[in-house]
Amino acid sequence: MKIWLPLDSAAVALGADDIAAAITQEAAARGLDVTLIRNGSRGMVWLEPLVEIELDGVRHGFGPMESGDVAGLFGDLAAHPKAIGPVDAHPWMAGQTRLTFARVGVIDPFSLEEYRAHGGLKGLERALGMTDAQIVAEVKDSGLRGRGGAGFPTGIKWETVRTAPGPKKYIVCNADEGDSATFADRMLMEGDPFTLIEGMAIAGLATGASKGYVYIRSEYPIAISVMERAVRIARSAGVLGLSMLGTGKSFDMEIRVGAGAYVCGEETSLLNSLEGKRGVVRAKPPLPALQGFMGRPTVVNNVISLASVPVILEKGAAHYRDFGLGRSRGTIPLQIAGNVKYGGLYEVAFGLTLGQIVDQIGGGSASGRPVKAVQVGGPLGAYFPRALFDTPFGYEEFAGKEGLIGHAGLTLFDDRADMLKLARFAMEFCAIESCGKCTPCRIGAVRGVETMDRIAAGDPGAIPLLTDLCNTMKAGSLCALGGFTPYPVMSALTHFPDDFATAREAAE
Ligand SMILES: Cc1cc2nc3c(=O)[nH]c(=O)nc-3n(C[C@H](O)[C@H](O)[C@H](O)COP(=O)(O)O)c2cc1C
Numbered sequence: 484m485k486i487w488l489p490l491d492s493a494a495v496a497l498g499a500d501d502i503a504a505a506i507t508q509e510a511a512a513r514g515l516d517v518t519l520i521r522n523g524s525r526g527m528v529w530l531e532p533l534v535e536i537e538l539d540g541v542r543h544g545f546g547p548m549e550s551g552d553v554a555g556l557f558g559d560l561a562a563h564p565k566a567i568g569p570v571d572a573h574p575w576m577a578g579q580t581r582l583t584f585a586r587v588g589v590i591d592p593f594s595l596e597e598y599r600a601h602g603g604l605k606g607l608e609r610a611l612g613m614t615d616a617q618i619v620a621e622v623k624d625s626g627l628r629g630r631g632g633a634g635f636p637t638g639i640k641w642e643t644v645r646t647a648p649g650p651k652k653y654i655v656c657n658a659d660e661g662d663s664a665t666f667a668d669r670m671l672m673e674g675d676p677f678t679l680i681e682g683m684a685i686a687g688l689a690t691g692a693s694k695g696y697v698y699i700r701s702e703y704p705i706a707i708s709v710m711e712r713a714v715r716i717a718r719s720a721g722v723l724g725l726s727m728l729g730t731g732k733s734f735d736m737e738i739r740v741g742a743g744a745y746v747c748g749e750e751t752s753l754l755n756s757l758e759g760k761r762g763v764v765r766a767k768p769p770l771p772a773l774q775g776f777m778g779r780p781t782v783v784n785n786v787i788s789l790a791s792v793p794v795i796l797e798k799g800a801a802h803y804r805d806f807g808l809g810r811s812r813g814t815i816p817l818q819i820a821g822n823v824k825y826g827g828l829y830e831v832a833f834g835l836t837l838g839q840i841v842d843q844i845g846g847g848s849a850s851g852r853p854v855k856a857v858q859v860g861g862p863l864g865a866y867f868p869r870a871l872f873d874t875p876f877g878y879e880e881f882a883g884k885e886g887l888i889g890h891a892g893l894t895l896f897d898d899r900a901d902m903l904k905l906a907r908f909a910m911e912f913c914a915i916e917s918c919g920k921c922t923p924c925r926i927g928a929v930r931g932v933e934t935m936d937r938i939a940a941g942d943p944g945a946i947p948l949l950t951d952l953c954n955t956m957k958a959g960s961l962c963a964l965g966g967f968t969p970y971p972v973m974s975a976l977t978h979f980p981d982d983f984a985t986a987r988e989a990a991e
Pocket residue numbers: 628629630631632633634635637657658659660661662745746747748749750751783784785786788789962963964
């Protein structure tokens with residue numbers, strides 16, 4: 484009997500390890516031979532811990548499991564109270580286009596054999612037979628843009644590093660994933676670590692870098708240990724090392740653990756942290772692509788950007804590019820969280836409207852109350868009201884509404900949310916997390932909190948002051964922490980004027 488149960492952090496937080504122990508115990512008591520595979524999560528977080536059992540070649544799901552439900556797994560499965568039927572046919576799974584997350588939750592994260600059997604290493608094998616310029620051209624042609632937040636074209640960044648002079652170059656994977664409501668990087672690393680390893684190896688071939696680092700936030704202990712083990716397996720199997728897959732081309736990588744600051748997700752701050760320095764933002768230029776880690780040409784890419792490369796090389800640029808909308812090509816792993824009924828990860832082509840994501844996929848709020856606002860793109864993203872729910876999910880489309888998609892995290896709030904308090908929180912977050920390098924952010928965020936308090940107290944002059952301050956932060960900050968904090972603040976003020984009514988009324 485084969486049973487799958489995620490090792491994923493969300494599943495573990497919801498009791499997966501206890502379910503694993505209960506399954507082992509129950510099987511032993513019944514004298515049954517059970518193979519328990521700890522897989523990644525399928526992304527249906529409201530069903531975690533989700534157990535899967537194969538019946539006639541089809542994997543059936545049971546969740547959310549509690550210890551008391553385990554005995555029933557060894558009885559009449561059709562009558563199990565937590566049965567959800569075949570997992571792949573579940574509407575949440577069936578509606579997705581899984582390119583980057585195709586193997587997550589499906590395979591054993593530590594089995595290179597299963598990885599290969601599901602298309603793994605085909606992209607690397609193809610890349611090993613191409614020139615560096617050809618690989619870069621393929622990635623450019625796919626239309627892939629950075630999934631870390633800024634949406635910069637990945638192929639163009641790689642081209643800059645490829646053509647930069649230098650005896651040594653690096654690939655740095657940004658796995659700091661500090662945005663609220665985001666967990667795609669973690670899920671990918673925990674559920675399919677070889678995809679990231681393969682993507683980094685291809686990036687190395689494309690740019691002439693022979694060494695890579697994955698900078699993972701310290702709050703992700705499971706992802707760290709899965710990645711470390713997977714790198715060891717890949718190295719001993721000859722996927723990584725001096726001669727990748729016996730070709731004589733070399734690439735190796737190491738895992739590094741972050742120091743716990745939001746700003747260390749900003750690429751130059753991350754590079755400083757990786758070099759053992761304080762996580763403070765560097766002025767640009769020079770670009771990291773020209774002078775990055777240890778002053779060498781460096782690709783800094785998000786986990787999902789790099790993990791999307793193997794399928795692009797395997798199936799070709801056109802296959803990837805054919806999904807999407809406008810200049811947002813391919814798929815995006817939406818992460819839906821907050822006050823939501825069906826929270827989790829949903830990979831789909833760009834272009835769904837925000838309303839479809841919130842109401843159809845997310846199922847509305849968990850509280851059953853009307854959804855008032857959705858913050859898209861983490862703590863620096865704008866709050867969208869229902870009036871803007873027709874906005875299609877795409878980089879330009881969100882920018883056109885004074886918002887951003889960032890790392891594609893969405894946080895839902897119901898009608899009890901106080902937008903004035905949330906706007907204040909954005910300023911407070913910026914004040915706490917500021918690296919201190921530039922004045923508009925370091926001082927501006929502190930003044931911003933004070934100004935919000937004046938608004939809350941009904942000071943009529945404080946609203947124009949806040950607008951003025953936001954414009955200064957937007958225009959004058961060195962990086963997007965100070966530069967984008969105005970998005971949540973101004974969107975709250977613009978779209979939810981009633982929540983700022985006390986001060987407005989006093990002003991009139
Ligand atoms: C304050 C701040 C925090 C950031 N945090 C992250 C992060 O956690 N992960 C990430 O990939 N990018 C983050 N970024 C964006 C990175 O600076 C950079 O654009 C990204 O790693 C580039 O990779 P990509 O092109 O693949 O997106 C952050 C940026 C800022 C300004």
